[in-house]
Amino acid sequence: MPLLSTPPELIKIANAIAKSEGRSILVGGAVRDHCMGRKSLKDFDVEIFGISPEVLESVLRNFGNIHAVGKSFGVLKLKTSSAEYDFSLPRRESRTGKGHRGFMVTPDSTMSYREAASRRDFTVNSIGYDLLTKTLLDPFDGLGDIKHKILRHVGPAFAEDPLRVLRAMQFSARLEFKIAPETVQLCKTLDLAELSKERIFEEFRKLLLKAKRPSIGLEAAKILGILAYFPELKALIGVPQDPKWHPEGDVWTHTLLVLDEAADLRKGNEKMDLELMFGALCHDFGKPLTTEFLQGRWRSPAHDVEGVAPTEQFLRRLTDDRVLIEQVTILVKEHLRPIQLFKERERINSGTIRRLALRVRIPELVLLAKADYLGRTLTDEERKSFDAGDWLLAEAERMNVRDEAPRPLLMGRHLLAMGMSPGPEMGKVLNEAFEKQLNGDLQTEDDAITWVKSNLPNLSNLAP
Structure with a gap:
């Protein structure tokens, strides 16, 4: 196995710690990923043995700024001019109550590496790397489990959390x-x-x-x-689907396929990716509530709308992030629209797409609909394109609503300048103008002003 690539700066720090009788062991994901042959993008976590917290802090201060947010737990974050590192001392923990705060933590740098590693969760995460001797420490055969692709807990401490x-x-x-x-x-x-x-x-x-x-x-x-x-997830298991459209099996199986397809469509924007992925996970939460055998087929009428409530219940069990909850529930409610609109494209008017853009970001909706389309048993030819999504994106682009919702052309300031007083009547005029704009009858600000003048001749001309 090749040597683990570490920043020269980190080796200098390890040498300085060694001069104070300390030993620096790289731990965590960086070591695991190296042993798996993966390139790790993780921060470097270093466990220090043999010296006190005070000595460690005095050494680290020579290399940059220290953030002692976890000092009481024996954790120091070092920020240098080029990187950030987490340094920690091995610690003893004793259970004092429920929850992750129900522990008494005492740093103890006299512990052996084996004893310290015994409190880690999985054997693959218990492997250490001595920064100076460049040797691996593997007291619980994490390398063996990596070889056989097994996730195994280290020991009894696993059950404490x-x-x-x-x-x-x-x-x-x-x-x-x-x-x-x-x-x-x-x-x-x-x-x-x-x-x-x-x-x-x-x-x-x-x-x-x-x-x-x-x-x-x-x-x-x-x-x-x-x-x-998570009853909303459990409810998906065994819910039947029409084999003509879903030969892959039940709703649970379909959801897993959609989830993997959505993962392949992630863009690297965490906020939007998370909305997409939760949308994929929750998109068919309405099917257990609506599925029935009708006219010789399994059907789930209005499952998109009925899926909103269980989606909100599920997400509220996970987070208080109102924006995330709102965006995901909207995606669930609208996830069928791209294909529905594509099928009716010869009969719908442009206002339908503009109104859709008011409710949801169309590119994000298309990604979810594409994952939903691909998350089933398809031929190679069928997988090559998602015509409904391509069509909707092109139409939205043509109407200038692909990347943002339509904004009203006619504003209150226009009506004020024409002599209209604020009040309910102004609101009615603005709403009617916006409806005409959404329908495509008004294309520009001048169109909107001309419409007002022709329909409300008692108003004066716009002020210069």
Whole structure:
């Protein structure tokens, strides 16, 4: 295995720590990713053995600014002119109550690396790398589990924090590893009810933004017993679909396929990617409520609209982010529109698309609709294009509403300048003008002003 690439600056810091009798061990994702042959973009986390917190802090001050936000837990963040590093001392933890704050933490730099690593979650995350001897420390055979693509808990300390069940979910997807049977059994015994929504949300965020195939994590959630806490997800299992349109199987299977397709459509904008991914996860939440066998076929009438309430319930269990909740519920409600409008394109007027742009960002909606379209059993030829999305984007571009909602051409200031007094009548005129604009009858500001003059001749001309 090639040597782990580390910044020369970090080696200088490790040498300075060694002069004070300390030992610097790189830990966490950077080491795991190196052992997997992946290029790590993670920050460097360094665990320091053999010296006190005070000595460590005095050494680090020679290299940059220290942020002691986690000092009481033995954690110091060093910001140099070129990078940021997290330095920590090994610590002993004892359970004092429920939740992630229910621990008494005591830094103890005299611990052995094996003892310190025994408190980590998974063996693949327990591997260390000595920055000066350039050797790997692997007390729990994390390398063996990497070789066999197994996610296995390190030891009994795993059970002290139920969040690790959700970490198993997201890591199984991000690493594309199978979860060891004994880890699955242990996870099933842990109570997730004590976890805060903020901590739960963070694990879902990592799953949806970092995994190439988030479906692996959702299947893991099913096995680990996580779905018992998320009835909206559990309800998707076994809900039938018309095999003509969904030969892939039930709504759960379809949702997993859509989730992976959406992951392939992420753009690198975290906010929009998260809205897209949650939209993909929740888009068919209305089907368990609406699916019935009608006229010889399984149908789910109005499942888009009926999916709004369970989507909101699910998201409120994860976050208080009102903007995220609003955007995702809108995507769920509108996710069928691109294909519906495409089928009716010869009969609809341009106002339909302009009004759609008032409700939702069309490019984002098209991404979700495309993931929904691709998330089923298709031929290679059918997968080459998404005609409905291409058509809608082109139409929105032609109407100048692709990237932003239409803005009213006629404003209150225009009517004031024409002599109209503020009040309900002004509101009626503005609303009527905007409706005509959406229908395509008014194209420019001059069109809108001309319309007002012709319909309200008692108003004076615009002031110069």
